[in-house]
Amino acid sequence: MVSMETLVSLCKRRGFVFQSSEIYGGIGSSWDYGPLGVELRNKIKRVWWRDFVQRRPDMLGLDASILMHPTVWKASGHVDNFTDPMVDCRECRHRFRVDQLAETPWVHYCPATKGNKFTIPAGGACSHCGAARTLCPDCGKGELTPPRQFNLMFKTLMGPVEEDAAVTYLRPETAQGIFVNFDNVLQSMRRKLPFGIGQIGKAFRNEITPGNFIFRTREFEQMEIEYFVNPHETVEGRPADEYWHDRWIEDCLAWFRRYGIQSDNLRLHEHARDELAHYAKRTADVQYRFPIGWSELMGIANRTDFDLKQHAKFSGKALTYFDEERKEHVVPYVIEPSAGVDRALLAFLADAYREEEVRGEKRVVLRFHPELAPASVAVLPLLKKRDDIVRTAHAIRDELSRDLTVVYDDTAAIGRLYRRQDEVGTPYCVTVDVQTVGDSDKGEPADGKVTIRDRDSMEQIRVEAARLAQVIGDLLRGTAWAEVAAGAGRS
Ligand SMILES: [Zn+2]
Ligand SMILES: [Zn+2]
Numbered sequence: 336m337v338s339m340e341t342l343v344s345l346c347k348r349r350g351f352v353f354q355s356s357e358i359y360g361g362i363g364s365s366w367d368y369g370p371l372g373v374e375l376r377n378k379i380k381r382v383w384w385r386d387f388v389q390r391r392p393d394m395l396g397l398d399a400s401i402l403m404h405p406t407v408w409k410a411s412g413h414v415d416n417f418t419d420p421m422v423d424c425r426e427c428r429h430r431f432r433v434d435q436l437a438e439t440p441w442v443h444y445c446p447a448t449k450g451n452k453f454t455i456p457a458g459g460a461c462s463h464c465g466a467a468r469t470l471c472p473d474c475g476k477g478e479l480t481p482p483r484q485f486n487l488m489f490k491t492l493m494g495p496v497e498e499d500a501a502v503t504y505l506r507p508e509t510a511q512g513i514f515v516n517f518d519n520v521l522q523s524m525r526r527k528l529p530f531g532i533g534q535i536g537k538a539f540r541n542e543i544t545p546g547n548f549i550f551r552t553r554e555f556e557q558m559e560i561e562y563f564v565n566p567h568e569t570v571e572g573r574p575a576d577e578y579w580h581d582r583w584i585e586d587c588l589a590w591f592r593r594y595g596i597q598s599d600n601l602r603l604h605e606h607a608r609d610e611l612a613h614y615a616k617r618t619a620d621v622q623y624r625f626p627i628g629w630s631e632l633m634g635i636a637n638r639t640d641f642d643l644k645q646h647a648k649f650s651g652k653a654l655t656y657f658d659e660e661r662k663e664h665v666v667p668y669v670i671e672p673s674a675g676v677d678r679a680l681l682a683f684l685a686d687a688y689r690e691e692e693v694r695g696e697k698r699v700v701l702r703f704h705p706e707l708a709p710a711s712v713a714v715l716p717l718l719k720k721r722d723d724i725v726r727t728a729h730a731i732r733d734e735l736s737r738d739l740t741v742v743y744d745d746t747a748a749i750g751r752l753y754r755r756q757d758e759v760g761t762p763y764c765v766t767v768d769v770q771t772v773g774d775s776d777k778g779e780p781a782d783g784k785v786t787i788r789d790r791d792s793m794e795q796i797r798v799e800a801a802r803l804a805q806v807i808g809d810l811l812r813g814t815a816w817a818e819v820a821a822g823a824g825r826s
Contacts, residue, residue, distance in 0.1 A: 337688040339626040342681075343548055345699075349759050351375065351684070351709075352549060364545035364552045371759055372680075374709035374740055376556075379679055380535050382706055383558050386590060388533040394560070395524055397534045399512025402493065405503045410649035411511050411642065413504075416613070418484040419543060426477025432543050433482045441468040442475030489539045489553075505539035510671060512536075513561040514642045517654055517667075528656055528667055529579060531562035535676070547627050549677040556676035563667035565658060566640065576616070576668040580637050583672045584619050587635060591621070591679075595704040596686050600624040604631075614641035623682045632682055633674035640666040683707060687760060693793070701760030702791060705811045710761045711739040712807055715752045717768040719745040727800070728767040731785065735765075735804060739811070757790055763807060764788040771800065789816045796823040 346352040351372035355365035447464035471477040494500030570578040623632040716728040773781030
């Protein structure tokens with residue numbers, strides 16, 4: 336498994352992810368996506384939307400605003416319950432989550448050894464004096480305040496005059512935007528249960544301990560689905576909510592595998608009873624073997640009818656569905672597959688990373704699924720001094736870029752250009768050479784063919800330039816390289 340340092344360094348060097356406000360020394364846990372990062376991110380979101388919203392007859396989309404009526408967060412429980420108990424050090428002012436104190440190594444000035452400084456492993460006692468930690472683990476000197484509840488929502492003021500402005504929040508999850516629009520969608524789109532609403536959007540949490548690169552950040556983007564089912568129905572002899580929960584778990588696992596995540600690096604974690612959120616009947620996390628160890632990639636929760644009932648109670652509006660068959664109003668149950676764009680991106684990046692040895696040299700390659708790779712094709716002229724080669728390469732770039740993300744690079748020798756594209760995961764390189772355009776000085780005719788090189792096998796084939804867009808399209812849609820190569824003849 337690739338280390339986090341290697342990924343962070345590759346991401347900066349090759350334009351995937353930069354530290355936010357870097358020229359000012361950066362700001363904690365905020366990251367900017369560079370030219371390749373934004374392409375990768377957009378492609379992850381696009382295939383997610385296509386597979387889970389566009390292609391499913393039982394799904395619809397939504398884009399709710401980030402700023403919502405403050406009562407939304409009272410109803411959802413976030414104002415009262417979205418908190419972590421915190422303590423502060425009276426000396427160094429560092430802040431700690433109470434539940435993480437026992438997991439933190441601590442600094443100790445030992446009275447039994449003339450005040451020598453030791454760092455004692457988390458949860459341990461001093462081997463000289465036997466003391467357990469009571470003071471601040473970071474400075475070893477300050478007393479800690481009693482625990483206080485710290486709300487993780489970002490507060491802001493809405494309105495023109497600060498004194499009169501209403502306190503509101505940057506949404507900590509996109510889910511509530513879907514719940515408060517349940518009836519709007521139901522009425523305008525005339526759906527029958529079960530159906531789901533998908534949304535991709537930013538959310539904000541003032542995490543006390545963010546970190547591990549883009550794994551945990553205060554500003555992040557979610558890809559969420561709220562799937563509404565009739566709790567009085569049964570499917571295959573089981574309550575509909577339980578049946579659909581299992582279906583969504585399978586679909587989400589299959590989605591990550593489909594886009595290249597290795598099965599060995601995925602596992603399911605069922606929340607134990609005491610881990611469950613108060614509204615949840617069952618929650619299963621899809622975990623990924625990140626460079627920091629097994630951690631949550633996404634969660635799939637059965638939120639029951641909790642949210643719709645809460646919003647009905649606080650708004651006074653009925654949020655029910657009329658079941659024609661049973662002639663009754665029901666509050667749907669909700670299955671919520673919730674994934675983070677940034678975490679998915681980190682998983683796809685880590686999983687794609689390979690170091691290989693090719694003819695005695697190290698090759699770094701990102702084996703992205705062709706649909707996720709930041710650039711689908713690189714167009715490389717073999718000789719940048721030949722006008723006709725450069726002109727043809729530009730024409731090819733222009734044609735392919737109507738539908739695809741294409742890069743053009745002529746700033747190094749071909750071997751080096753290939754390695755550069757391998758390192759950012761471009762699945763196919765197209766080169767234009769002397770044979771393509773011919774050599775009138777030597778009386779050699781143009782053959783009108785270009786070379787396509789496959790990133791993973793490093794094999795090359797020659798195809799007519801006129802057929803290039805078709806061939807690349809087939810490859811990106813999943814036609815095997817071997818099949819395309821058999822039709823074209825290896826070079
Ligand atoms: Zn301290
Ligand atoms: Zn001691």
